[in-house]
Amino acid sequence: MDxxxxxxxxxxxxxxxxxxxxxxxxxxxxxxxxAHPLDHAGLRLTVGELPHPDVEILNFVAGDPDFxxxxxxxxxxxxxxxxxxxxxAEDLLAIxxxxxxxxxxxxxxxxxxxxxxxxxxxxxxxxxxIALLERFLAERKxx
Amino acid sequence: xxxLQVDVLHKFRDLEIKHLVIGGQAMRAR
Numbered sequence: 001m002d003x004x005x006x007x008x009x010x011x012x013x014x015x016x017x018x019x020x021x022x023x024x025x026x027x028x029x030x031x032x033x034x035a036h037p038l039d040h041a042g043l044r045l046t047v048g049e050l051p052h053p054d055v056e057i058l059n060f061v062a063g064d065p066d067f068x069x070x071x072x073x074x075x076x077x078x079x080x081x082x083x084x085x086x087x088x089a090e091d092l093l094a095i096x097x098x099x100x101x102x103x104x105x106x107x108x109x110x111x112x113x114x115x116x117x118x119x120x121x122x123x124x125x126x127x128x129x130i131a132l133l134e135r136f137l138a139e140r141k142x143x
Numbered sequence: 144x145x146x147l148q149v150d151v152l153h154k155f156r157d158l159e160i161k162h163l164v165i166g167g168q169a170m171r172a173r
Contacts, residue, residue, distance in 0.1 A: 007166070008151070009167075010155070010162045011165045012160060012163075017159075021155075021158040021159060022160060024158055025154055025155070025158055029154075047147060048145075054145045055147065057151075057162075061165065075172070077173055078172065079164065079172045079173075080144045082149055084164045084168075086168075087169050089170075092165060095165065129170065132170065133170070
């Protein structure tokens with residue numbers, strides 16, 4: 001699937017082993033591990049210059065799917081020649097559908113008009129990805 | 144991918160941090 005994107009989004013769990021590894025990672029990156037909620041949902045750690053960081057690391061995603069179940073269904077692929085473990089298209093579709101639903105609600109319920117507009121834009125972007133993923137899955141089923 | 148993105152992936156691998164690529168880059172992966 002061709003989709004123009006720049007940032008790399010990484011989803012991690014918050015089990016003790018990952019928390020310990022992330023504390024060391026944060027230190028290596030010159031960040032204070034104590035400043036991040038590594039051991040409970042809510043982490044959003046960025047690497048690179050804002051407002052368009054190179055990497056965004058999250059320990060929660062829309063719809064709150066089970067990390068290990070998604071990991072077991074993931075695919076070992078390559079990204080520009082670099083080996084990566086990528087979430088399955090089915091699981092990514094479910095996350096994007098959950099995200100679009102949340103953005104639809106925010107677009108109506110948020111008090112700040114700028115945030116409402118941002119939610120509308122995000123929902124549109126997610127729906128474009130949902131259409132791409134649905135087409136990809138339909139073509140794969142046909143093949 | 145940018146050099147910084149590759150560096151983060153290498154650090155994750157070295158530190159054995161379990162992770163999944165999600166979002167648009169997951170859609171680009173082959």
